[in-house]
Amino acid sequence: MTSDHTAHPRIDQAGFDFLNSLKENNNRDWFNAHKTAYQKELDHIEIFAEALLAQLSAHDLIETPSGKKSLYRIYRDTRFSNDKTPYKTYWSGSFKRATKYRRGGYYFHIQPGNSFVSGGFWGPVPQDLKRIRDDISFDATPLRKILNNKSFISTFKTLKGEQLKTAPKGFDTAHEAIDLLRYKQFLLVRPFSDEEVLSNHFLKEVSQTFQEMRPFFDYMSEVLTTDTNGQAG
Numbered sequence: 001m002t003s004d005h006t007a008h009p010r011i012d013q014a015g016f017d018f019l020n021s022l023k024e025n026n027n028r029d030w031f032n033a034h035k036t037a038y039q040k041e042l043d044h045i046e047i048f049a050e051a052l053l054a055q056l057s058a059h060d061l062i063e064t065p066s067g068k069k070s071l072y073r074i075y076r077d078t079r080f081s082n083d084k085t086p087y088k089t090y091w092s093g094s095f096k097r098a099t100k101y102r103r104g105g106y107y108f109h110i111q112p113g114n115s116f117v118s119g120g121f122w123g124p125v126p127q128d129l130k131r132i133r134d135d136i137s138f139d140a141t142p143l144r145k146i147l148n149n150k151s152f153i154s155t156f157k158t159l160k161g162e163q164l165k166t167a168p169k170g171f172d173t174a175h176e177a178i179d180l181l182r183y184k185q186f187l188l189v190r191p192f193s194d195e196e197v198l199s200n201h202f203l204k205e206v207s208q209t210f211q212e213m214r215p216f217f218d219y220m221s222e223v224l225t226t227d228t229n230g231q232a233g
Contacts, residue, residue: 009051011197015041016112019089026085038074045071045091045110048203055207056095056106060214063098070095090114097217101225104217106210115197117206119213120161120187121220128224133168133181135223140177146215155212161185186220188213 018041022031031038050067064070070093078084090111097104108117124132136143146152147159163182167173171181190209196202 009048009203010200011048011110011202012044013198015044015091015110016194016198019091020112022087023089026087026089028086031087042071042074045093049093049108051203052108052206053095055203056210059211061098061102063096064094067093101221102217103221103224104213106213108206110197112194114191115194116189116191117209118187118189119210120185120216122185122187124184124186129184131224132186132220133171136177136180137171137175140180142219143180144177146219149215151212152215155190155209156188159183159186160189161187186216188216 018034018037021034025031046068048067049070053062053064053067053070056062072088072092072094074088074091076083076086076088078086090109092107092109094108095106097106104119104121106117106119109115121128159180162184164184165182167175167178168181171178175181192202192205196205
């Protein structure tokens with residue numbers, strides 16, 4: 001942990017170098033021999049995550065108690081995977097919004113050649129998915145207004161996530177909002193190049209990207225936490 005990282009939280013080339021080396025030597029012997037290097041880079045990521053939480057908390061209420069608590073472990077769960085390599089080759093973390101009235105979550109993923117930040121609804125429970133589809137079916141205008149906003153398009157391009165090939169049960173294939181009704185996941189994703197990740201502006205860009213998700217989150221939160229009369233429930 002260095003004073004430079006504490007004063008100016010950022011991702012540096014050493015973090016990428018460690019991940020690239022781990023990718024080429026994804027075994028316990030190598031990892032144990034390079035535990036000191038791992039701990040050093042983990043400390044830097046924790047500082048970055050703490051700074052990101054501070055920026056995020058300036059414009060949203062977050063339940064995640066610390067940057068350190070936001071991070072996912074580097075150890076892979078290989079029990080049900082054909083890939084038995086023991087370690088992830090990326091840093092990642094997520095922040096949970098506070099109270100049941102703030103829906104959606106924030107995620108960051110730092111990996112050479114595949115860095116991105118995302119947010120939204122990865123696996124809505126059936127009840128939530130039905131409420132979202134019912135609202136879209138009744139009037140898709142509020143959601144389309146968010147998705148067609150210039151700032152949204154420049155940041156995320158389009159809504160992402162798994163979709164049904166046909167209409168969901170109970171909905172007409174000819175519905176004017178069938179393109180939105182087919183979604184099973186509702187995700188906002190912004191990729192970052194390695195150059196962008198390593199720049200001094202990355203922390204600020206991630207925070208601003210999370211802030212750009214808010215209109216979408218506010219819409220979804222209202223749909224999922226109010227009844228047809230607009231009452232909380």
